[in-house]
Amino acid sequence: MATPTSSSPGRPSFLQADATLQRPQVNPVDLRALEYVDSYDHNLMCAICHSPFVYPVRLECEHVFCQRCVNDAMSHQDRDSRVYSITCPSCRRRIENRAITPVPKILSHILDDLRVKCPLECLGCPEVKARGDIQDHVNKYCAYAEVKCPSESCLLTVLRKDLDEQRCLHSVMKCEDCESSFMERDLEIHRSRHCEVGKASCPDCNAQVLLRDLEGHIECCPDANFPCNAAEYGCDFVAIRETLDEHLKMCPLAKLVPFLRMQNERLEAHEAALKHLRHKNSILETSLSTIQETLSPSANLIDAPSSSAADSDTGPFDSTAHHLLCLHESLREEVNRVSAAVSEVDAKASMMVMNESLRIKEDLSHANAVIGSMRMQLHWLMSARLQNQQRVAIVRAQSSGDGLGSSTDAGGSSGSVELPVRRLSDSTRQDTKL
């Protein structure tokens, strides 16, 4: 990684150019490594990476982490145990692998609204964007993102801001001062920040200073001209430091500067807060309207609250929060009514089911009785026939077996009639038990 800064002059050193411009990985942007501008609720912070959640998931124990943090945690747990389960990093409960569920959409929206600095800030990009838009910013708009060189024949990349030049910036050039070689696109950065030889004269005191130190020198140059502190509020006094100090003691505007600045900051903070609230409000409104839509079949049952909500939609209202509360209240009533209706229907249905099942049970027992008696009769018939056949086979002198075998009526004629009758009563007793 580290490259010698004292590479032999004259030789094109691409490595050196790389070292001066270390680029963070932005494809994809690691959202956990971003710098957040807003302060955020500590409940939105992942307990593992200590950043606001990125693609959060919820474990069975209701603890929430970034998807990638859970994966990392899993990969650090024992090999045999992690196949089916994971130990929750917060409460050490064993969680089945599949018991990982997504979190409500609204949480992702809140997280995506957090403002972050562009990951290419270190290269100079000043942009601050909502986290949800930052990948888009880097891919499509960021002036400091790498894009292919406009020259067809060149395979290297340039920064997007340099695209306007419409030519290849990869030819090797020499720094006029130190003779090291650089690609053209890196030369400017070398000259203004790193070159150890190049000098420039201060526009105020004409002293010769290193080009890279010029900015610092102007800050403390005794001859440099500075505007009055209150320049942005209307004072156009410009002088060298010493005179300026005297002026500052008398300038009424300069005295007001802290106050004005505070006011400005407050205004800005209020504007930002307002914007944030507006956005939040619109999210809440859309989610409310989707809730209303899903409830709409029941809405015609209770049209009073929904129509009042529609009224307040058109009319002006003094505060959005109040409006939302009204909506919320009417929705709550609606839900209450629906749940009452549901429980009523539920009770009715269960009564019906009970009655029906009682009836069916009776029918069933009746059928059982019938089947039992049929079985008895069949048994009786079979045994009677068997007996008959035996009797026919052994004693031919007895009464004819034809009548007995062919019809049930014949059963009454023989002495064995008592047997099936007794069994019949037996089976009916069994059936009543059912």
Place this chain on the structure above:
Amino acid sequence: MAQKRIVKEYSELQKKPLDGMRISLPSEADMHQWQILIDGPKGSPYEGGVFTLHLSLPTEYPFKPPTLSFKTKIYHPNVTNDDKGSMCLGMLRADEWKPSSKIEAVLSFAKALLLEPQPDDAVEGGIAREYKENKKEFIKNAKAWTKQYAKK
């Protein structure tokens, strides 16, 4: 990712230091080794002493627990008497460590341990026995060591 969390925890502790503790990095380049100076808590036999602790964060942090050791000799049932001064109990044990625990909690835990040793979880059996059976003697010895090794 771990690096960022460590930097964040460090700067938070610098901004809002724990009572009676000062944290620094022996080497600016290595965020994984911390040095902690901890005042002996009031009401404990360590009162009046300043103890140097070393906190080492493994590369797998926060998935593996940090290790905490006393660089200053201390008469305590849960700290080894050798030159390592290591301690390993409670939340610092690998099988009880939670990745969501913060270093702040680890340091508070160490401080609580100075106020109230846990003789049932001891590494120095002799001191633990003395702590349980002859508290007076324990306090006397602990005070003597504090005076000898942990002077301000």
